[in-house]
Amino acid sequence: MATPGRTQKQIAERYKGNLGYYKRKHPWRVARFCASFLALAGGVAGVVLFQRHGNEEFFNSGVISSGHATIAKDCAQCHDKSAAAGNDLTLAKFSGVVKDRFHRGVDFRSIDLRCQDCHEKHPPFGLPKKYDLHEPNVVENRSCSVCHQEHLGPGPMKRVADSECASCHGNAAVMQASAKKGTTLPPAVFHLRAHPPQQVVFEMPRPAPGYTQVFSSFAADHPEFQLIQQKARDPDVLRFNHQRHFAADIPPVSGQKLDCNYCHKPEPGGRYYQRISFAANCQACHALQFDVKNPELKIPHGDVALVRTFLRTLPAQYGDYARLKKGRTRDADVQSFVVQQIRQLQEQFRTGEELERAVFFATDPYKPQRQQTAAIRANFAGCAFCHEVKMAANSAPTITKPILVDRWMPQAQFNHAKHASVKCDECHNARQSRETSDLLMPAKANCVTCHSPQTKKVASDCLTCHGYHAPAQVAADAHASETSSFKEMLLGGNR
Ligand code: HEC
Ligand code: HEC
Numbered sequence: 001m002a003t004p005g006r007t008q009k010q011i012a013e014r015y016k017g018n019l020g021y022y023k024r025k026h027p028w029r030v031a032r033f034c035a036s037f038l039a040l041a042g043g044v045a046g047v048v049l050f051q052r053h054g055n056e057e058f059f060n061s062g063v064i065s066s067g068h069a070t071i072a073k074d075c076a077q078c079h080d081k082s083a084a085a086g087n088d089l090t091l092a093k094f095s096g097v098v099k100d101r102f103h104r105g106v107d108f109r110s111i112d113l114r115c116q117d118c119h120e121k122h123p124p125f126g127l128p129k130k131y132d133l134h135e136p137n138v139v140e141n142r143s144c145s146v147c148h149q150e151h152l153g154p155g156p157m158k159r160v161a162d163s164e165c166a167s168c169h170g171n172a173a174v175m176q177a178s179a180k181k182g183t184t185l186p187p188a189v190f191h192l193r194a195h196p197p198q199q200v201v202f203e204m205p206r207p208a209p210g211y212t213q214v215f216s217s218f219a220a221d222h223p224e225f226q227l228i229q230q231k232a233r234d235p236d237v238l239r240f241n242h243q244r245h246f247a248a249d250i251p252p253v254s255g256q257k258l259d260c261n262y263c264h265k266p267e268p269g270g271r272y273y274q275r276i277s278f279a280a281n282c283q284a285c286h287a288l289q290f291d292v293k294n295p296e297l298k299i300p301h302g303d304v305a306l307v308r309t310f311l312r313t314l315p316a317q318y319g320d321y322a323r324l325k326k327g328r329t330r331d332a333d334v335q336s337f338v339v340q341q342i343r344q345l346q347e348q349f350r351t352g353e354e355l356e357r358a359v360f361f362a363t364d365p366y367k368p369q370r371q372q373t374a375a376i377r378a379n380f381a382g383c384a385f386c387h388e389v390k391m392a393a394n395s396a397p398t399i400t401k402p403i404l405v406d407r408w409m410p411q412a413q414f415n416h417a418k419h420a421s422v423k424c425d426e427c428h429n430a431r432q433s434r435e436t437s438d439l440l441m442p443a444k445a446n447c448v449t450c451h452s453p454q455t456k457k458v459a460s461d462c463l464t465c466h467g468y469h470a471p472a473q474v475a476a477d478a479h480a481s482e483t484s485s486f487k488e489m490l491l492g493g494n495r
C-alpha cells in the first residue's frame with residue numbers, strides 16, 4: 001500500500017495564520033482569469049469580425065467538385081449565411097439552427113433550396129410540385145446532399161452508391177408505406193420518365209402495389225423484369241416468322257445469307273436498333289408484284305389509297321413501264337404494249353375488282369411456276385401476306401398499322417454497343433420464334449451471368465442500368481404529342 005506524502009494535518013499547517021488566502025489576489029489566478037476572458041471575448045469578436053469581413057475559405061471543409069468549380073469560391077451560392085446568422089439573427093432562429101445541427105447535423109434543407117436555384121429540374125422539399133424528384137409515391141424525399149456529396153475533393157462528385165437506393169428499395173416499411181400512398185394517387189401521375197420523341201414504347205401497366213418489391217441488390221433479389229414475369233406478348237399484328245427466314249431455302253441477298261443484321265441495323269451510337277422497314281428489309285425478296293408476266297412492275301408500298309390509284313390507272317402504269325424498263329420510245333409501240341398487257345392481265349383477272357381483291361386480300365394468290373427460283377417464289381403475294389387487312393363497305397380496305405416497338409424496357413437503359421461481343425442468340429430467342437407475338441426479350445438471369453459480383457464481375461450497381469431523377473413534367477408533356485404509346489397506336493388504327 002502506498003504511503004501518503006503528506007498527512008491532512010501537515011496540509012492544514014500551511015494555511016495556519018493565512019486564513020484570508022482566497023480574499024487576496026494571486027498573480028497565477030489573475031493570469032488564468034485573463035486568459036479565459038480573452039479567449040471568450042476574442043472568439044466572439046472573431047465571429048463578429050468574420051461575419052463582416054471574413055474570408056470564408058477559412059472554414060472550407062474540403063475542395064468543391066469540378067462540376068461546381070466555377071462557384072467554388074462563392075460559398076453563398078450554396079450556403080445561406082443570413083439564415084444561420086447575419087444581421088437579422090433572432091434568438092428563435094439561432095436556437096432553431098443549433099437544435100437542428102445537434103439533431104440532424106448539417107442543415108441540408110437550406111442548402112437544398114440553393115441547389116434548386118440552379119438545378120430547377122430537381123426541386124427539394126416544400127416547393128410547388130412542378131417536377132417530381134423520383135416517384136410521386138415516395139413517402140419522404142431524400143435531400144440532394146445525401147446522394148450528391150460536396151467538399152470531397154476535386155473531380156466529379158462521387159457516384160451515387162447502391163445503399164442510397166436501398167435505403168428505400170431495401171426497406172420493407174418504406175416500401176409498404178409507398179405502396180399504400182400509391183393507391184391514393186391517380187394512375188396518370190406515375191410513369192414520369194419521358195420517352196424519346198418519335199418512339200414507340202412498350203409500356204406495361206403499373207402493378208396495383210406499384211414497383212415496391214423489397215430488394216437491395218441486382219444479382220440477388222432484384223425482381224424479374226416485368227414483361228418476362230407477366231409473360232407479355234408482342235403487340236405487333238405484322239406477320240413475321242423469324243424461324244422461317246433462317247431456313248435453308250431462303251435465298252441469299254447480294255451473296256449474303258440472311259442474318260440478324262440484315263434487318264436489324266444499329267442506330268447511330270449503337271445503343272438500340274433502327275426500326276424495320278419494308279423497303280430496306282423485305283422488298284428484296286417480297287417485292288409487290290401482281291402480274292406474273294411483268295415481274296418488274298411493282299405496286300407502291302405503304303399507302304392504300306396510292307395502291308388503289310395505281311390499280312385504277314393501269315394503262316398509264318404499263319405505259320411508263322414500257323418507256324422506262326422496256327426501252328420503247330415511239331408512242332405507237334408503247335400503245336400496243338399497253339393494250340397487249342392489259343389483255344393478258346384480263347386472262348389472269350376477269351375484272352378490276354377481282355384484281356384489287358387479290359392484291360389486298362389473297363395471302364398467296366399467284367401460284368408460283370415450278371421453274372421459278374426461291375427468290376421469286378416468295379413474291380407475288382398480296383398485302384394480307386404480311387398484314388391484317390380489313391374489308392370496308394364502300395371504301396378502300398384498311399390495313400392495321402404494324403406496331404414496331406422501339407423500346408421494350410423503358411424503366412431501364414441498355415446499350416447494345418457495349419455487348420457487341422455477346423451473340424444475339426444469348427439474349428434473344430429469335431431463331432426459334434415462329435410467331436410475331438412471341439416476346440424475344442431477355443430475362444434477368446441472362447444479365448446475371450455477367451452483371452454480378454459473383455460471376456464475371458461486370459458492374460451491377462443500380463446506376464449501371466437506371467437513373468434516379470424523373471425528368472421535368474413540362475418536357476414530358478412537350479414530348480407527349482410526338483410520342484405514341486402502343487396503346488395509342490392500337491386505338492389509332494390505320495393512318
Ligand atoms: C456547390 C455547393 C457548395 C459550395 C459552393 C460550398 N459548399 Fe460547403 N457544403 C455544401 C454541402 C452540400 C454541405 C453539406 C455537407 C456535405 O456534403 O459535406 C456543405 C458543408 C459545409 C460545411 C460543414 C457543414 C456545416 O454547414 O456546418 C462547411 C464548413 C462548408 N460547407 C463551408 C463552405 C465554404 C467555406 C465554402 C466556400 C469556399 C463552401 N462551403 C462552398 C455545399 C457547398
Ligand atoms: C450557382 C449554380 C449552382 C448551384 C447553387 C448548384 N449547382 Fe450543381 N451544377 C451547376 C453547374 C453549372 C453544373 C455543371 C453542369 C454541367 O457540367 O453540365 C453543376 C453540376 C452538378 C452535378 C453533376 C456533376 C457531377 O459532378 O456529378 C450535380 C450532381 C450537381 N450539380 C448537384 C448539385 C447539388 C446537390 C447542389 C446543392 C448542394 C448544387 N448542385 C448546387 C450549378 C450549380
Ligand code: HEC
Pocket residue numbers: 112115116119122123124141142143144145146147148160164165463466467468469
Ligand atoms: C437517392 C439519391 C439522389 C437524390 C436524393 C438526389 N439525386 Fe441527383 N442524381 C442521382 C443519381 C443516381 C444521378 C445520376 C443518374 C441520373 O441522371 O438520374 C443524379 C444526377 C443528378 C444531376 C446530374 C444529371 C442531371 O439530371 O442533370 C443533378 C444536377 C442532380 N442529380 C441534382 C440533384 C438535386 C438538385 C437534388 C436535390 C433536389 C438531387 N439531385 C437529389 C441521385 C440522387
Ligand code: HEC
Pocket residue numbers: 134135137138139140141142160164165166167168169175178179182190191192193206209210211212411462463466467468
Ligand atoms: C425516397 C425513397 C426512394 C429512393 C431513395 C429510391 N427510390 Fe426508386 N422508387 C421508390 C418508390 C416508392 C418507387 C415505386 C414507384 C411506383 O410504385 O410506381 C420506386 C421505383 C423505382 C423504379 C421503377 C419505376 C420507374 O418508373 O422507373 C426504379 C427503376 C427505381 N425506383 C430506381 C431507383 C434507383 C436507381 C435509386 C437510387 C439511385 C432509387 N430508386 C432510390 C422510392 C425510392
Ligand code: HEC
Pocket residue numbers: 234236238240242245258259260261262263264276281404424425428430431435436437438439440441
Ligand atoms: C428478315 C428480317 C429479319 C431478320 C433477318 C431478323 N429479324 Fe428480328 N425482327 C424482324 C421484324 C419484322 C420484327 C418485328 C416483328 C416482330 O416483332 O416479330 C423483328 C423483331 C425482333 C425483335 C423484337 C421483337 C420482340 O417481340 O421481342 C428482336 C429482339 C429481334 N427481332 C431479334 C432478332 C435476332 C436476334 C435476329 C437474328 C437471329 C433477327 N431478329 C433477325 C425482322 C427480322
Ligand code: HEC
Pocket residue numbers: 239240241244245249250251252253258263276277278281282283284285286374375377378385386
Ligand atoms: C432473303 C429473302 C427474304 C427477305 C429479306 C424476307 N423474306 Fe419473308 N420469306 C422469304 C421466303 C423465301 C419465304 C417463303 C415463302 C413461301 O414459302 O412461299 C418467306 C416467307 C415469309 C412469310 C410467310 C411466312 C410463313 O410462315 O409462311 C412472311 C409473312 C414473310 N416472309 C414476311 C417477311 C417480312 C415482313 C420481311 C421483312 C421484314 C421479310 N419477309 C423478308 C424470303 C425473304
Ligand code: HEC
Pocket residue numbers: 238276277278279282286288299300301302303304307359360381382383384385386387399401402404
Ligand atoms: C412482305 C411483307 C409486306 C407486304 C406483302 C406488304 N407490307 Fe405493308 N408493311 C410491311 C412492313 C414490314 C411494314 C412496317 C415498316 C414500314 O412501314 O416500312 C409495313 C407497313 C405498312 C403500312 C404502314 C405504313 C406506315 O406509315 O406506318 C401500310 C399502310 C402498309 N404497309 C400497306 C401495305 C399495302 C397496301 C400492301 C399491299 C399492297 C402491303 N403493305 C404489303 C410489310 C409488308
Ligand code: HEC
Pocket residue numbers: 260261264271272273274275405406407408409410412414416419422423424425426427428441442446
Ligand atoms: C446482353 C443481352 C443482349 C444482346 C447480346 C443483344 N441484345 Fe438486343 N436487346 C437486349 C435488351 C435488354 C433489349 C431491350 C432494350 C429496350 O428496348 O429497352 C434489346 C432489344 C433489342 C431489339 C428491339 C429494340 C430495339 O433496340 O430496336 C432488337 C431488334 C434487338 N435487341 C436486336 C439484337 C440483335 C440483332 C443483337 C445481336 C447483334 C442483339 N439484340 C444482342 C439485350 C441484348
Ligand code: HEC
Pocket residue numbers: 162165166169210211212213215216217218222223224225226227408409410411412447451459460461462463464465466
Ligand atoms: C443489369 C441491369 C440492372 C441493374 C444492375 C439493376 N436493374 Fe433494376 N431493372 C432492370 C431492368 C431491365 C428492369 C425492367 C425495366 C422495365 O421493365 O421497363 C428493371 C426494373 C426495376 C424496377 C421495377 C421492378 C418491378 O417490380 O417490375 C425497380 C424498382 C428497379 N429495377 C430498381 C433497381 C435498383 C434499386 C437496383 C440496384 C439495387 C437495380 N434496379 C439494378 C435492370 C437493372
Ligand code: HEC
Pocket residue numbers: 413414415418419422427442443444446447448449450451456458459464465
Ligand atoms: C456476357 C456478359 C454480359 C451479359 C450476359 C450482359 N452484360 Fe451488360 N455489360 C457487359 C459488359 C462487359 C459491359 C461493359 C461494362 C463497362 O463498360 O464497364 C456491360 C455494360 C452494360 C450496361 C452499361 C452500358 C453503358 O451505357 O455503359 C448496361 C445498362 C448493361 N450492361 C445491361 C445489361 C442487361 C440488361 C443485360 C441482360 C439483358 C446484360 N447487360 C447482360 C457484359 C454483359
